[in-house]
Amino acid sequence: MLLQLTVSGIAQGALYALIALSMTVLYRATTIVNFGHGDFVMGGAFIVYVAVIFFGLPFALAAIASIGLMFVLGLAVSRGFIDPIKTGPHIGFAMMSISIGYVLRGGARTLWGREVLPMPRVFDIEPIFVGGVVITGDAMIICSTVALLLVVFFLIFYKSQLGVIVQAVFQSERGATLVGIDVRGFHETMWGVGLAMGAIGGILIAPISLLHPDLGASFLIRGFAAMTLGGFGSLWGAVVGGLVLGLSEQYLGAYVSTALIDITAYLVIIIVLVIRPAGLFGRQVAVRV
Amino acid sequence: MSRSPNQVTSVLAGVCMLAAVGSVHADETTGLTDTSIKVGVMGPFTGNASSYSKAEIGLIAYFKHINDQGGIHGRKFEIIQEDTTCEPAKGIAGAKKLIHQDQVFYLHGNSCSGVAMAVKPTIEPTGIPWIVAHAVNQDISKPPTKGIFHGVPAGPAYGTAMGKFVMSRPGTQRVGIITHTNDWAKNYCEPASEFMATKGVKPIVEVALERGQTDATAQVLKLREAKLDFILGCLYEAETVVFLRDAKRYGLRVPVMGTAGTDLENTLARLGDKDAVKDYYVLHAYIDNVDGPKMKAWNDIVLKYYPDETITGFSTISMASGVAAVKALEAAGRDLTRSKFIAELDKIKDLDTGILACRITWSADDRHGCKESAVAGFVNGKPTVLSGWNKPL
Numbered sequence: 001m002l003l004q005l006t007v008s009g010i011a012q013g014a015l016y017a018l019i020a021l022s023m024t025v026l027y028r029a030t031t032i033v034n035f036g037h038g039d040f041v042m043g044g045a046f047i048v049y050v051a052v053i054f055f056g057l058p059f060a061l062a063a064i065a066s067i068g069l070m071f072v073l074g075l076a077v078s079r080g081f082i083d084p085i086k087t088g089p090h091i092g093f094a095m096m097s098i099s100i101g102y103v104l105r106g107g108a109r110t111l112w113g114r115e116v117l118p119m120p121r122v123f124d125i126e127p128i129f130v131g132g133v134v135i136t137g138d139a140m141i142i143c144s145t146v147a148l149l150l151v152v153f154f155l156i157f158y159k160s161q162l163g164v165i166v167q168a169v170f171q172s173e174r175g176a177t178l179v180g181i182d183v184r185g186f187h188e189t190m191w192g193v194g195l196a197m198g199a200i201g202g203i204l205i206a207p208i209s210l211l212h213p214d215l216g217a218s219f220l221i222r223g224f225a226a227m228t229l230g231g232f233g234s235l236w237g238a239v240v241g242g243l244v245l246g247l248s249e250q251y252l253g254a255y256v257s258t259a260l261i262d263i264t265a266y267l268v269i270i271i272v273l274v275i276r277p278a279g280l281f282g283r284q285v286a287v288r289v
Numbered sequence: 290m291s292r293s294p295n296q297v298t299s300v301l302a303g304v305c306m307l308a309a310v311g312s313v314h315a316d317e318t319t320g321l322t323d324t325s326i327k328v329g330v331m332g333p334f335t336g337n338a339s340s341y342s343k344a345e346i347g348l349i350a351y352f353k354h355i356n357d358q359g360g361i362h363g364r365k366f367e368i369i370q371e372d373t374t375c376e377p378a379k380g381i382a383g384a385k386k387l388i389h390q391d392q393v394f395y396l397h398g399n400s401c402s403g404v405a406m407a408v409k410p411t412i413e414p415t416g417i418p419w420i421v422a423h424a425v426n427q428d429i430s431k432p433p434t435k436g437i438f439h440g441v442p443a444g445p446a447y448g449t450a451m452g453k454f455v456m457s458r459p460g461t462q463r464v465g466i467i468t469h470t471n472d473w474a475k476n477y478c479e480p481a482s483e484f485m486a487t488k489g490v491k492p493i494v495e496v497a498l499e500r501g502q503t504d505a506t507a508q509v510l511k512l513r514e515a516k517l518d519f520i521l522g523c524l525y526e527a528e529t530v531v532f533l534r535d536a537k538r539y540g541l542r543v544p545v546m547g548t549a550g551t552d553l554e555n556t557l558a559r560l561g562d563k564d565a566v567k568d569y570y571v572l573h574a575y576i577d578n579v580d581g582p583k584m585k586a587w588n589d590i591v592l593k594y595y596p597d598e599t600i601t602g603f604s605t606i607s608m609a610s611g612v613a614a615v616k617a618l619e620a621a622g623r624d625l626t627r628s629k630f631i632a633e634l635d636k637i638k639d640l641d642t643g644i645l646a647c648r649i650t651w652s653a654d655d656r657h658g659c660k661e662s663a664v665a666g667f668v669n670g671k672p673t674v675l676s677g678w679n680k681p682l
Binding site: 249 | 336339470497499501504506507510531538539559
């Protein structure tokens with residue numbers, strides 16, 4: 001049972017890691033916690049559904065379309081809604097992100113209302129049996145996609161010129177501006193990247209869940225829990241936090257009580273904030289005054 | 290000429306009495322005009338429980354059908370919908386709006402037991418008639434109150450039907466439960482467990498799967514370890530799909546008895562896997578298969594007013610209590626009041642609605658109108674009404 005739980009926990013945790021990472025990218029770039037991120041995840045899933053079912057696109061093309069559209073939406077959100085309120089209180093960003101998320105959710109409800117939609121099986125991969133352990137097709141797709149995405153992401157971040165620019169802005173916006181980096185454009189791009197990564201999460205979630213406008217809500221809290229566990233602002237922390245959360249849910253559910261699965265994310269947030277607020281990989285920040 | 294304080298007081302008292310009588314009379318006929326009966330229909334029209342609102346859609350279609358037949362004593366239904374999204378807070382807001390702002394004559398609907406229980410304290414003190422057309426929590430209408438009626442089998446009836454079917458399988462000894470931890474699920478699983486206990490069988494494992502969870506690995510593995518003969522699945526639709534999917538994945542091939550909160554066609558459509566549902570059974574409240582000949586006229590009514598609607602096991606369930614409501618409104622006559630409507634509802638005995646397997650009987654002492662349910666499962670790949678294990682009706 002332990003091995004099976006571990007396999008499932010890693011697959012679930014990979015989803016949480018992806019969502020947490022996409023939120024962390026945005027947070028690091030803009031200091032904004034996107035409380036509407038769950039709804040953007042849902043949006044990515046619905047775009048794929050519409051593209052596959054109504055427009056008859058192949059899944060791969062639909063996924064690319066979804067990622068592209070959500071990237072563009074991210075640019076639009078940054079330019080149209082975040083930039084205008086930049087001089088206001090920081091809480092305004094949180095309220096704006098929540099509101100945009102609810103507008104997306106309301107739009108989905110208007111279109112799909114009463115329907116809870118099944119995403120058609122796109123990849124019919126037979127499970128692999130290793131001893132008594134089942135590795136499902138969904139788990140293989142999720143884990144391999146997330147792993148590939150993480151490799152690409154961190155290669156770009158640490159090994160490319162683009163990554164150097166990103167790190168420069170992460171470290172000091174003022175310094176980045178002084179050396180000629182377009183910080184405003186960078187923020188917009190990071191909104192696009194964050195939402196595009198969220199869309200990938202939605203694309204992976206859709207085949208294993210039923211599509212409905214409230215889909216993103218439960219993943220949002222798990223994204224937060226993973227960010228908190230890993231350390232707010234830590235990219236590696238978001239990934240590790242997501243995996244640990246996924247495993248924790250499975251182990252607690254099987255060995256303590258299945259009733260704990262639903263509240264594991266909240267327990268993690270409470271415990272981490274009480275015992276080690278900086279999380280596993282976060283840093284205590286000292287501010288000179 | 291100035292009046293004495295006693296005279297002023299008497300006049301004021303008289304005015305107050307007249308106002309009180311007037312307001313009582315207004316309560317009795319609130320929501321009525323010469324040409325209309327205002328009815329408030331609450332349901333989860335959006336949200337992840339929105340497929341249950343097919344029940345309210347069917348009810349509204351029936352009301353429109355009655356309107357097209359000329360209405361009741363010259364009055365037609367004026368239907369006001371409120372969306373609860375299956376959330377108590379929204380249900381309470383919706384109920385208050387229907388009662389105090391829209392001032393409906395009566396309330397009819399509600400699919401979600403949690404919402405119905407939450408709005409009950411808002412509705413009950415007003416005395417407004419309320420026919421619960423889909424939600425199953427027995428405590429909604431028990432103990433009996435002035436105006437609350439249950440128009441579908443409540444928890445004890447459904448739970449007993451579940452237990453009976455489980456025990457009709459020869460050799461059933463080891464039973465497990467997978468359930469939500471809310472009152473709705475308890476209304477099914479507890480009476481089912483109580484019935485099985487009368488046959489000497491008690492559940493040996495119980496696991497929780499909460500709403501919104503997309504993975505049931507831990508639950509399935511625990512159930513698989515228990516080597517069960519049967520599983521009671523007290524889950525909403527979306528979680529039933531997650532459970533059946535993971536049950537097949539991890540080799541848990543045990544018959545599962547579901548609730549009235551799921552239906553076979555929808556579950557198969559969402560799973561897309563006939564093999565995953567071949568051992569799945571659900572409560573089936575109707576006299577025939579959903580697409581059977583006895584249901585055609587009712588399905589046609591739904592499709593006439595909602596041509597894009599897909600008929601499922603929820604579509605006509607609330608129409609039965611609609612039939613009962615129309616019967617009572619007709620019996621109450623043109624000089625209609627809320628009290629007369631309630632009195633006529635209490636006179637309904639053994640009403641064959643032509644929809645439900647049970648006959649509706651109400652009285653002032655017992656507002657659980659429906660006490661029986663059948664079960665349905667896939668036989669040779671087709672949804673089939675069953676009287677017992679391997680016994681098609």
